[in-house]
């Protein structure tokens with residue numbers, strides 16, 4: 001992730017007319033190309049306002065915003081917006097258009113040919129795992145989760161390099177949310193975007209983001225860093241409180257079994273022992289992709305202190321509670 | 331001059347002898363209605379645009395619309411006579427002024443009823459103001475706007491009959507004729523035709539509204555699984 | 556413009572035009588009186604059934620039908636029809652025939668607005684009222700009517716203004732009122748402009764005053780709404 005900044009905010013402030021205190025106060029932020037950045041913070045701290053300033057739905061009262069290398073005031077707002085996908089908090093699908101036309105809304109504005117639009121819609125349906133039978137329905141005929149996906153499809157339609165998402169998954173149940181998370185990560189792996197996602201859900205931020213920005217009341221940045229950095233070293237009491245109690249467990253969620261098996265600090269595993277010798281049949285099994293948090297849970301549930309690591313049905317090693325604890329050590 | 335045998339309330343023969351006149355009056359009545367409602371729509375649309383763009387004008391515009399609506403049509407006809415004479419123009423000015431309150435109210439309410447999330451999404455996608463108004467807000471406001479047009483059209487059809495007193499009238503001419511001769515048949519004929527025309531136009535506009543806004547009819551169906 | 560105003564002022568400012576049974580004062584009074592009587596009767600006829608039907612949730616089709624017919628009913632035809640009917644039944648002309656026509660025109664707005672206002676009371680509000688032990692009449696009087704008050708009053712106002720406006724046409728069927736100036740003026744070949752204008756301006760003024768006064772009452776009775784915001 002060494003590429004240039006896709007979006008940068010320089011000392012950006014927003015004071016709404018009629019209000020004395022700023023909603024966003026001298027915010028400086030750089031978002032590298034291809035990264036997912038999560039904005040978290042208490043209600044009213046200026047997250048939505050920050051997003052809206054990036055696509056000029058709101059004009060900053062001070063400071064400068066650069067999008068893809070250009071001062072973002074140099075382009076006409078509507079042209080800028082056509083290059084930035086925006087998934088708004090309340091979804092906001094057009095009730096009078098079919099799902100298909102909702103998805104092609106931007107493409108029509110960009111005057112794509114019908115053939116090309118058709119082809120793009122097929123790609124999008126595929127990319128987001130939407131049932132093609134839904135395409136000719138109206139939004140009111142979809143479930144909340146389906147509407148959500150159509151909203152994301154609409155934002156992705158013109159393949160914009162930047163995607164802004166405002167609490168996109170707040171309205172869906174935890175199971176679907178988890179599904180949509182892995183979907184978004186898969187999409188991101190296939191078509192790399194610069195994504196800014198606003199959320200109240202700290203777990204969502206940790207799961208999705210490369211960078212997390214914790215904002216505080218009054219629109220200032222409290223701390224910025226990778227999820228790992230934030231969980232390991234919360235800078236202030238505010239951040240500590242915001243991240244919640246289970247910081248250790250949450251950090252375990254960030255790493256997989258495979259990562260610590262490969263790590264050189266795995267010195268406690270005696271090299272001369274064959275996995276078979278150490279792995280009686282009654283031990284629980286995990287795989288290299290299993291997050292540590294889940295692996296720990298598996299071990300504890302099995303009533304043992306270790307588990308077998310398998311790959312393609314082959315035992316390749318084992319993992320103990322000590323290994324896991326060690327992973328959290330600096 | 332015809333005589334009414336036996337003083338019957340309705341003398342059917344008098345009616346069946348006049349298909350040509352009835353047809354002419356129908357055309358006249360429709361013409362006056364269509365012109366008044368169309369002009370009313372154009373003016374109201376302009377006023378609505380102004381009211382949406384400059385919010386402070388909504389109060390004054392509503393006030394003037396209400397005032398025009400409150401002035402009885404007969405009085406307005408008469409007040410206009412010195413300026414525009416007896417005839418079509420006077421009748422139209424009065425009829426149009428009557429529609430404005432109804433139409434502006436419904437247009438503004440329709441546009442305001444569009445969910446903020448939808449207009450915001452449209453802006454974020456890159457719609458410009460007028461394009462958004464045309465492609466997003468107008469279709470979503472259509473049911474309310476057409477409801478206003480229906481009320482305006484039905485009201486105007488009733489009022490057109492009064493213009494018979496200043497030399498126009500459509501079906502009102504029958505009523506006026508009956509009144510002058512104390513002869514009930516043309517009065518009933520004029521009144522009944524006017525009601526039928528109003529209900530017919532109302533039904534037609536309702537069909538237009540249904541055809542134009544298919545998304546309002548399909549509701550969430552039961553989903554499988 | 557000036558000439559027109561002079562005509563109008565000339566007629567109104569002549570004291571003789573105010574006096575006598577055909578004077579402005581008498582005609583204005585007659586105009587108001589018939590409007591008042593017709594509005595009261597229309598309310599008495601339309602309000603109770605609308606309230607009861609809406610409370611029971613009965614006859615929604617009837618209410619839509621009355622609304623549509625009411626709007627489609629041409630006032631001119633209704634007044635005109637009074638003439639032959641009244642004559643053939645031997646009632647003569649004047650107050651009562653006109654009043655009957657006005658009542659017929661005044662019923663639909665009151666009925667429709669009362670019905671819709673009451674029927675649109677949120678179900679939760681009704682449930683809550685029942686829940687704290689209100690009887691049916693109490694629910695109507697203490698919950699539904701107050702909730703629907705501004706819609707009901709709007710219907711009442713539309714009715715009253717419509718009645719005041721249409722009462723002018725009573726002049727066509729022999730009732731002396733402000734409309735008489737207009738009808739007389741139109742009937743004269745010279746179009747007696749002073750009478751015509753006087754009639755029109757007085758009718759317009761009366762409609763606006765009635766509208767304004769009921770609006771004030773409306774604001775007064777539903778003041779709690781504005782304080783909600």
Ligand SMILES: Nc1ncnc2c1ncn2[C@@H]1O[C@H](COP(=O)(O)OP(=O)(O)OP(=O)(O)O)[C@@H](O)[C@H]1O
Nearest residue numbers: 016017019023041042043044045046047048049050
């Ligand atoms: N249009 C506006 N006019 C005036 N003040 C506003 C406007 N929009 C937002 N604000 C204020 O700006 C501050 C930040 O609002 P913003 O919507 O950005 O918060 P948020 O962080 O997105 O909150 P939430 O998590 O609740 O969505 C709030 O205090 C809000 O009241």
Ligand SMILES: [Mg+2]
Nearest residue numbers: 047048089166
């Ligand atoms: Mg927000």
